[in-house]
Amino acid sequence: MELYQSQELKIYNTLTSEKSTFKPIHAGHIGMYVCGPTVYSNVHLGNVRTFMSFDVIYRYLIHLGYKVRYVRNITDAGHLTDDGDVDNDRFVKQSRLEKLEPMEIVQKYTVDFHRVLDTFNFLPPTIEPTATGHILEQIELTQKLIDLGFAYISNGSVYFDVFAYNSKGMNYGALSNRNIEELFANTRDLDGQNEKKNPQDFALWKNASPAHIMRWNSPWGEGFPGWHLECTAMSTKYLGETFDIHGGGMDLKFPHHECEVAQGKACNGTAPVNYWMHTNMLTMNGLRMSKSTGNYILPMELITGENSFFEKAFEPNVVRFCFLQAHYRSVLDISNDAMVSSEKGYTRLMEAYKLLPMLKSSATSSLDIKAWVQSCYDAMNDDFNTPILIAQLFEGIRYINLVNDAKETLTSEDIEKINNTLSIFLFDVLGLSNQNGSSSSTEKLTGVVEMLIQMRNEARTNKNWALSDEIRDKLLALGIVIKDGKDGTTFSI
Secondary structure, three states: OOOOOOOOOEEEEOOOOEEEEOOOOEOOEEEEEEOOOEOOOOOOHHHHHHHHHHHHHHHHHHHOOOEEEEEEOEEOOOOEOOOOOHHHEHHHHHHHHHOOOHHHHHHHHHHHHHHHHHHOOOOOOOEOOEOHHHHHHHHHHHHHHHHOOOEEEEOOEEEEOHHHHHHOOOOOOOOOOOOHHHHHHHOOOOOOHHHOOOOOOEEEEEEOOOOOOOOEOOOOOOEEEOHHHHHHHHHHHHHOOOEEEEEEEHHHHHHHHHHHHHHHHHHHOOOOEEEEEEEOOEEEOOEEOEOOOOEOOOHHHHHHOOOOOOOOOOOHHHHHHHHOOOOOOOOEEEOHHHHHHHHHHHHHHHHHHHHHHHOOOOOOOOOOHHHHHHHHHHHHHEOOOHHHHHHHHHHHHHHHHHHHOOOOOOOHHHHHHHHHHHHHHHHHHOOOOOOOOOHHHHHHHHHHHHHHHHHHHHHHHOOOHHHHHHHHHHHHHOOOEEEEEOOEEEEEO
């Protein structure tokens, strides 16, 4: 199929606060790093929204013909809520709460993370490194920063010296548009603050107290890495000292990404990233999602319908379609009405797509299909604007319905162009699962699922809850949701 790429790809760069034409460091190749989950609890919907945005970006870059090395890390150590004592370590907190070893917590929630993303049809990253797998690189990076005069040792911990960094002509705060005076004025007194030269300094390595479970040997004694250090260590190892794209949620812009910029510049003398990209937040019913307020739902609860916010279960494709109707830099609000509306829109798209093989071709076309195809590329080339793309896809199904009603005409070649374009953008780029199987295949799948439901019901009768849960979870991982009701067990695909 002819590619329509006359418009250059433009990306909004958080560092410059403007859209600019994307130019990769190496022609035809892209290095992209996205901050992954901290695996101390179930992945939440806000995380899913961020990772889905970068999944679409990854898919589109591949479609344009780029060879993309996509690195998304797993934070399994060192994530302190601040630079204080062991009580601020999320893994230690959760291991105490669940009475499990920290690495059991890591394994449990890493599996959950992958299961959720598989359910929503995410492509896996090229490399998925872990913080604990790169302790040596983090120690080496810390030592280099000490040797260069950008870090200092204090009571077995190592801190990045923000004032030393700024005094050498670099600007800590450039990414988040903050200045050093404001940072100083707004810094809270933290436990462990007396170890620092300046309130703004951040931990590269923390001395482990006797109560701290996760600990490694280092030149400064037993301890563990600071949260910000791992991303610099892993991104430079796999993508180089400067790479093309770094992404994450807007909540990571400060301090996490600001610290990454400082670490990279201080260590290598160059900006670590050319394009910084940040997704906006997810709200529910107009309010911020929060466990403390009760305005909170897990991804799987939205899919199974086991919640008090939504009137029914919604299949993964509908959830994905809903999320992508908002631009990644805009706030996305989900509600029952929004999900129901998205389900209707998704169904309209799929029903029209299924009409394509039945359209009658004509000798001439009364519709400008080439311009329509171009409009789809124009939308994605404008900072990956998925809501505009979706609007153009609906324009495409309007064409299909007009031809089906004999109100407009299309040649066989233009019908094929519509088919190819819809297939590319619905499935390859937006990442919706193609459920357009044959009726025979559908019947066979239904039969297999019904057989498994029967086996699960027998297991429940025999109080074999482990087998019952295993069947349910494995079906869910395949995107098949089963729900128990007074009239029996039903399923949706």
